Amino acid sequence: MSMSKPGWSRRSLLKTGAAGAAALAMPAIWSPARAQNKRIVVRDDGGIYTQAYSAIYYKPFFEATGIEVVGVQANAEPTAQIRSMVEAKSYTWDMAKISRPAILMLTSGDKPLLEKHGLENDPVVASIPKEYMSEYGVGTNVYTTVLAYRTDAFKGRKAPASWKDFFDVANFAGRRALRKHPFDTIEQALMGDGVPTGEVYPCNLDRAFATLDRLKKDVSVFWTSGAQVEQMLGSGEVDMIPTWVSRAQAAIAAGAPVGIVWDQNIWGLDSWSILAGTPNADACRQFIKFASDPKRQAALVKYFPAGVTQPEAFKHIDAKLAPDCPTFPENIKRGLPIDAKYWLDNQQAVLERYNAWLLS
Numbered sequence: 001m002s003m004s005k006p007g008w009s010r011r012s013l014l015k016t017g018a019a020g021a022a023a024l025a026m027p028a029i030w031s032p033a034r035a036q037n038k039r040i041v042v043r044d045d046g047g048i049y050t051q052a053y054s055a056i057y058y059k060p061f062f063e064a065t066g067i068e069v070v071g072v073q074a075n076a077e078p079t080a081q082i083r084s085m086v087e088a089k090s091y092t093w094d095m096a097k098i099s100r101p102a103i104l105m106l107t108s109g110d111k112p113l114l115e116k117h118g119l120e121n122d123p124v125v126a127s128i129p130k131e132y133m134s135e136y137g138v139g140t141n142v143y144t145t146v147l148a149y150r151t152d153a154f155k156g157r158k159a160p161a162s163w164k165d166f167f168d169v170a171n172f173a174g175r176r177a178l179r180k181h182p183f184d185t186i187e188q189a190l191m192g193d194g195v196p197t198g199e200v201y202p203c204n205l206d207r208a209f210a211t212l213d214r215l216k217k218d219v220s221v222f223w224t225s226g227a228q229v230e231q232m233l234g235s236g237e238v239d240m241i242p243t244w245v246s247r248a249q250a251a252i253a254a255g256a257p258v259g260i261v262w263d264q265n266i267w268g269l270d271s272w273s274i275l276a277g278t279p280n281a282d283a284c285r286q287f288i289k290f291a292s293d294p295k296r297q298a299a300l301v302k303y304f305p306a307g308v309t310q311p312e313a314f315k316h317i318d319a320k321l322a323p324d325c326p327t328f329p330e331n332i333k334r335g336l337p338i339d340a341k342y343w344l345d346n347q348q349a350v351l352e353r354y355n356a357w358l359l360s
């Protein structure tokens with residue numbers, strides 16, 4: 001377990017920079033003029049990400065190459081938007097920061113909607129571990145789900161240290177919350193019932209739902225957003241909650257007494273991906289190489305505990321802050337990588353079953 005270090009203030013974690021606001025205000029559709037002006041538009045996560053990327057990637061890349069980069073926010077999984085742009089050959093974006101399941105969805109047909117980046121032999125990109133790479137995406141950020149808990153709720157008694165403890169109501173009494181979505185929740189239930197991380201996939205749904213049945217009456221809230229998680233951890237509305245680690249860390253930065261369980265964290269990958277057919281693909285490749293530099297990745301930690309994909313980046317990250325990063329060696333070693341193919345193939349059926357369980 002690790003408590004977030006005091007290196008990030010609430011302001012640095014949560015503030016949306018002026019650069020991000022400006023980017024959101026300037027959606028751009030490709031035209032010959034835009035290509036001549038050497039400009040690429042990148043879908044990112046908005047908020048602190050756009051602020052950090054603007055300072056660490058976008059502005060320095062423009063200064064180094066003369067190619068302007070504009071970051072724009074969109075849906076968490078913008079597969080429909082990307083499909084529409086590529087099929088119409090009208091490019092609001094040139095590339096996107098997207099998850100591994102999104103990449104699989106966009107490249108599973110006869111005509112992939114993403115470009116092969118072809119950067120496997122680039123000296124910088126080649127140093128990214130293979131588990132963070134695919135032919136259609138270069139890994140840029142690892143995100144992870146952890147168990148967070150209020151330390152004051154466990155004062156004088158043993159605090160939870162695993163998913164097994166979270167599902168053990170008898171020995172770890174307290175108000176609980178669960179995500180109102182099966183992603184990660186199914187995996188938590190299986191590990192909570194004793195399934196080793198290496199045997200979680202393919203998911204035994206009957207076992208997972210039997211485990212969830214045991215806990216359901218003790219769930220105070222089914223949460224739907226990260227902002228809701230921060231509010232509940234900050235107010236003490238719940239004592240234990242599975243959540244994205246960035247939200248628990250934001251609550252800590254705001255002064256909440258919150259502990260984080262890194263053991264059995266569930267991690268996924270976001271990658272830089274280029275839209276098929278964009279006339280600015282080569283400029284996108286230049287940007288990806290630039291953004292894959294270990295020192296540049298390390299600089300993101302000034303803004304938030306980044307899940308850097310370059311192992312060398314940790315040589316440039318403050319040793320006091322490194323344990324809060326999802327890809328810190330001890331954290332990633334104890335984690336479960338999300339099986340994107342499993343969820344691509346099974347998400348609809350599991351969603352229907354989970355929604356029915358919520359109503360039962």
